[in-house]
Amino acid sequence: MNAPPRVLAIAGSDSSGGAGIQADIKTVTMLGGYAMTAITAITAQNTTGVQAVEPLAPELVARQARSCLDDIGADAVKIGMLGSPATARAVADLLAGFDGHVVFDPVMVATSGAVLADEETIEAFGALMRRATLATPNLPELAALAGMPCATPDEIAAAAHRLAQDHGCAVLAKGGHGAEARVTDRLVHTSGDFASFDDARIETRHTHGTGCTLSSAIATLLGHGQPLEHAVRLGRRFVIEALRKAPGFGAGHGPLGHQAVRGGSSSTGSAS
Numbered sequence: 430m431n432a433p434p435r436v437l438a439i440a441g442s443d444s445s446g447g448a449g450i451q452a453d454i455k456t457v458t459m460l461g462g463y464a465m466t467a468i469t470a471i472t473a474q475n476t477t478g479v480q481a482v483e484p485l486a487p488e489l490v491a492r493q494a495r496s497c498l499d500d501i502g503a504d505a506v507k508i509g510m511l512g513s514p515a516t517a518r519a520v521a522d523l524l525a526g527f528d529g530h531v532v533f534d535p536v537m538v539a540t541s542g543a544v545l546a547d548e549e550t551i552e553a554f555g556a557l558m559r560r561a562t563l564a565t566p567n568l569p570e571l572a573a574l575a576g577m578p579c580a581t582p583d584e585i586a587a588a589a590h591r592l593a594q595d596h597g598c599a600v601l602a603k604g605g606h607g608a609e610a611r612v613t614d615r616l617v618h619t620s621g622d623f624a625s626f627d628d629a630r631i632e633t634r635h636t637h638g639t640g641c642t643l644s645s646a647i648a649t650l651l652g653h654g655q656p657l658e659h660a661v662r663l664g665r666r667f668v669i670e671a672l673r674k675a676p677g678f679g680a681g682h683g684p685l686g687h688q689a690v691r692g693g694s695s696s697t698g699s700a701s
Contacts, residue, residue, distance in 0.1 A: 433463040434652025437497050438645060439490065439520055440509030440536075441470040447684030448638030453507060455687035456645040460667065462652055465501065467493035470512050476637055476679025484512050487519035494523055504529050504652035507645045508557060510536040517553035524560050530651040533561040533598075534644035537570050558596035563657060565644045566592075568606040582613075589617040601647075601661060605639065616661055624658055626665055635675035635683035642685060643668050 438453035446452075450466050457464035469490050473481040490511075497503065506529065511517045524531060535554050551574060558564050558574075572579040575588035579602075589602040597619055604613045614626045646664035655663065667690055674686030 433461055434504040434649060435465065435501055436462045436645070436649050436652055437465045437467065437494060437503040437506045438509065438648075439467040439469065439494055439506065439511070440641065441472055441512065442468050443638070444471075444473050445475040445637075445679070445684070447476065447679075447682075448641045449509060452638040452641040452685070452687065453509070453645040456642050456667070457649050459687055459690055460646060460649040460653075462649040463501075465497040465503065467491075467497065469510060469516055476681035476683050478681070484516075487513070487516040490516055491519045491523045494520070498523075498527070503527070505648040506531045507648040508533045508561075509641055509644065514549045514553040517550070517557055521553070521556040521560060524557075527560070530648060531557075531561040531563075532644045532648040532651070533557050533564045534640055535564055535566050535570050535574060536640070537573055555596055558592065558598050561596075561598040562651065563599045563601060563647060563661075564592065564596070565601045565603060565640065565647070567603045567640065571600075571602050586615060586617070586623070589615055589623075590621065593617045593619050593621075599657060603640070603643070605636075614661075614665065616658060618657075624661075626662065628665070628669060631669070631672045633672060633675060634681070635677065635679075635685065636672065637679075637682040637684050639668055639672070639685065642671060642687065 436457045441449045443449035443451050454464040467490055470484045568579045571588050575591045577588040579585045579588050585602050589600040593600045600617045602615045611627055612630050616624045643664050646667045647660045650660035650663050670690045671685035671687050674689035676686050
């Protein structure tokens with residue numbers, strides 16, 4: 430029996446279980462991986478919003494991750510909400526010698542709830558992208574990181590190409606924030622090659638944790654040895670199935686149905 434891929438998730442905790450570390454653990458587990466965590470912040474939240482946040486010190490975040498890497502090791506690391514430039518720099522320093530895959534979901538929200546789009550944050554995120562295999566920004570994050578508008582397909586492609594070239598990592602520009610009836614995600618490789626993934630938009634309010642789930646899925650699939658493009662394809666399929674099977678919990682943006690995604694939507698098939 431082959432050992433499961435070891436996946437370290439560095440992100441905030443969501444007490445309601447829909448996003449953050451909790452979504453990461455569910456996703457990694459359902460896709461046949463072994464999940465480890467380094468928690469960046471404790472939150473009190475549910476489907477209607479965030480009621481309280483307690484950030485952890487950057488040194489403690491790095492210590493959690495180091496404890497995992499020094500003993501168990503990791504085949505892939507997923508990075509989610511960091512909450513401050515200081516934590517981003519600490520994580521970048523920690524991963525300087527790491528030789529596995531890194532998937533960076535550049536969540537540009539502070540632990541206070543404020544949007545992080547200042548020069549210090551963008552510079553710190555740049556250091557993480559230079560270490561990453563893949564960055565997975567949504568359209569507002571892509572616009573902030575690239576310093577370019579992202580209102581049209583050509584603008585989105587140009588911004589993703591800029592990030593890929595500037596930082597040496599592939600970029601998956603997620604189209605979920607658009608208003609079109611179909612959602613198009615654009616994967617740009619460092620070589621300049623690209624691929625597009627297009628699906629009909631699923632009309633549902635139960636979308637809490639989609640970005641966390643996708644980035645964790647891709648990290649796990651890369652840990653299984655899948656090529657990047659196929660890992661993105663299968664990761665998107667996992668998210669789509671989890672959206673369709675959402676349990677309907679909560680009065681607001683409810684969680685996905687991670688626990689219901691089994692069999693053909695999981696992970697480890699060939700890249701054919």
